Amino acid sequence: TIHDNSSTLTETEYDFVIVGGGTAGLVVANRLTENPDISVLVIEGGVTNTKDALNIQVPFFCTRATPDTPFDWNYTTTPQQALLNRTIPYRRGHVLGGSSSTNFLAYNRGPADDWNRIANFTGDQGWSWDELQPYILRNEILTPPADKHDFSNQIIASIHGSSGVNGDSPPGYPTSLDDRVIRTTQELTDDFPFNHDMNSGYHLGIGWQVSTVRNGSRSSAATSYLATEYANRPNLDVVLNTRVTRLLAENSSTTFKTVQFQSESDNQEEITARKEVILSAGSIGTVQVLMLSGIGDSESLASWGINTVLDNPSVGQNLTDHPIIGQSWFVNNTETWEKAARNATLAAEQLEEWQTTRTGPLRLTYLFYLDALGNHQGWLRLPDNSSIFEQIADPASGPNSAHYELIFANGLNFATLPPTGNFMTISSVVVAPTSRGSVLLNASDPSGDPIINPNLLGSDFDMFTMRAALLSARHFLTAPVWNDYVLSPMFNVTTDEEVETYIRNNTRTIFHPIGTAAMTSVDAGYGVVNPDLKVKGAEGLRIVDASILPFIPAAHTQVPVYIVAERASDIIKGTWGI
């Protein structure tokens, strides 16, 4: 049952209490309640995903779901040193389904070596690519694209899940870029080879993007893992609009089975887990709850007026994220996003088409501004002889893992659309960054917004790679097939100095924070959780969300989180024999 607030909850104890009804939390809730004898409560701070939710449901409207909406926590970063001290909105889903309800829908499993590195680093081969295959398939149900076209030359259906929970599909509507992107992989094959399916474990090259879209609408953890048939389970309660404030340790021990939350009337109430509390509040929320509960670096906790229950300096450190920048060009084509963006009647017709048939351009994960996704992605490496490798060892997880990504979009992705002109945009993303940031509490208001510093482009490698990725996007457009299409760059950014200034002025985040409660081997001496995701030094407490990833995948992060949550559910079932 889904409750709007805690006043309608009748139980005060559940077998498991899950903090955060987001991407990971709803997977675990679903899997644990497959056993009718096990009771689960999910406590979600955000709002329902079904009211006023067009911006969540329509794939094309994904950039409107956040920021500055009730669906977002509306965080802001600290001034980013490498970005001329700019602060950046740091979007996080504040809604059932968490960030899977507000993200930009790209489906990426990451390269095999990303998972193998985690397995080797943690000493648990269960995290290896091969051993994770059943969990990858358990998550996914590949569905036909909205326009029902034959997609056999776009992705390899046989490597995708066909009986999982979370729907995805290849692009549902063709764009005028599609043929040209594919022709480029023929004209510049050495630099931009075609990859028939980037989710095979080998992701290098340019390929067709899969998105978490089912029947033309967003598929989120809320629409899939908490579909009506699951939400109706008598052993599952989900309470919305209820923020967890901290966990309480049992009489001066380090057993954390009681969750304190803020009720609608603003009282602090408590609920207890008979077996375990599972923190799934995401890379920001999870470590904030840990620190408010006295789990963290003791000196920092003292400075915030919080008694230390479990000293662990790793909590909130190791924040890793993907920086992104876009470049746009004027193009010789009127079939771009600008067409509907400048024509309210057409936009209304397209919305009507989506509402009646779930097809048409709105099916696309087109973004009206900021970061753009389109029908293709590319995963690419710096040349082996790049000068930066004289300074640092290759930070990618292996020789088949990308350093950067290109994303191709059929329009302009800036907030203010000029009155004339049609555009295309290629976004460049550093996907193997070496800079690390942190999430800390705010000394003047520890339970208010945390201090988030993703430290974007905070290393020489990241800056070097961003520059190379930006130039790579330009190189892509030197293929002859673009000659009659690309008219001129939107901005004249030519000299080394201009490129650097452009990067520092325009880089943002693609919202993939991970690593703040990192998983390490049992005897590592640092890190926050063990390979079974139990919090080091604590009893009754596990973490299942993006925060446990020790390294950032060279991938958009929702599918890695789904994979972690599927395996975690099995680990938890194993612990309790359920």
Ligand SMILES: Cc1cc2nc3c(=O)[nH]c(=O)nc-3n(C[C@H](O)[C@H](O)[C@H](O)COP(=O)(O)OP(=O)(O)OC[C@H]3O[C@@H](n4cnc5c(N)ncnc54)[C@H](O)[C@@H]3O)c2cc1C
């Ligand atoms: C704007 C945006 C675009 C993105 N685009 C993509 C993309 O295209 N493809 C992709 O793969 N990934 C994308 N991502 C990243 C991906 O969505 C996330 O990595 C993933 O969803 C994180 O899952 P999670 O379970 O760790 O956290 P979340 O899904 O964010 O879940 C955390 C949940 O906990 C709740 N919560 C937090 N604190 C508390 C508290 N104290 N009490 C109660 N509840 C709490 C939150 O409200 C939220 O529901 C994007 C993310 C964003 C924000």
